[in-house]
Amino acid sequence: MRLIILFLIGLVFGVGISISGMANPAKVLNFFDFAGAWDPSLIFVMGGAVVVTFIGYRFVLKRPAPIMDAKFHLPTRRDLDLPLIAGSAAFGVGWGIAGFCPGGALPALGTGRSEVFIFVAALLAGVFVAKFLKSALAKRATAQA
Known part of the structure; x- marks a missing residue:
């Protein structure tokens, strides 16, 4: 049942991203x-997402725990650090160059377009490089301490 619910949540997200145009890199780049050819229509998409999130969090966070997990996983750090x-x-530059963000690229995989697969491959490579660098820097810091 959990997998079905997770699938349905992903389906709703993917359909919303596709309908809104966030999976279309030309629309995002515009x-x-x-x-140049500025297209302000995505302001309404982002504004709608902010309103829904603002209201939704007020209801959801009143619960003692989420429905499908033992506890809420909210960030506790508030400081700004280099990572x-x-x-x-890196996220902003990549989004501005490619016209894709991870949320828009994953539903766009269903289009079969090669540029989407290239972007997702680069995204995954970036994740692995970041994890490697974080691990290497942590080892270096403990070795110096």
């Missing part, structure tokens, strides 16, 4: 092109 800033910058 949203970022303020000096957070570098990761945010």
Whole structure:
């Protein structure tokens, strides 16, 4: 039953991303092109997501635990560090260059377009490189201590 619910949640997310145009890199790139063919329509998509999230969190976080897990997994750190800033910058630059973010690229895999597969492969490579670097830096820090 858990897998069916997770599948349905992913399906709703993917359909929403596809309908909104967030899986279309040309639409996303036009949203970022303020000096050219700017398409402001994604503001409504993002605004709608913010409103739904703002209201939804008010209801969901009143529960003692989520329905499908033992506890909520919320961030506890509030400081800004180099990995957070570098990761945010890499995400933004990648989104601006490719027109895909991970949330839009995964549903777009169903289109079969090669650029989507290239982006997802690069995304996965980036995840593995980041994990490797984090591990190497942690080992280096413990060796120096």
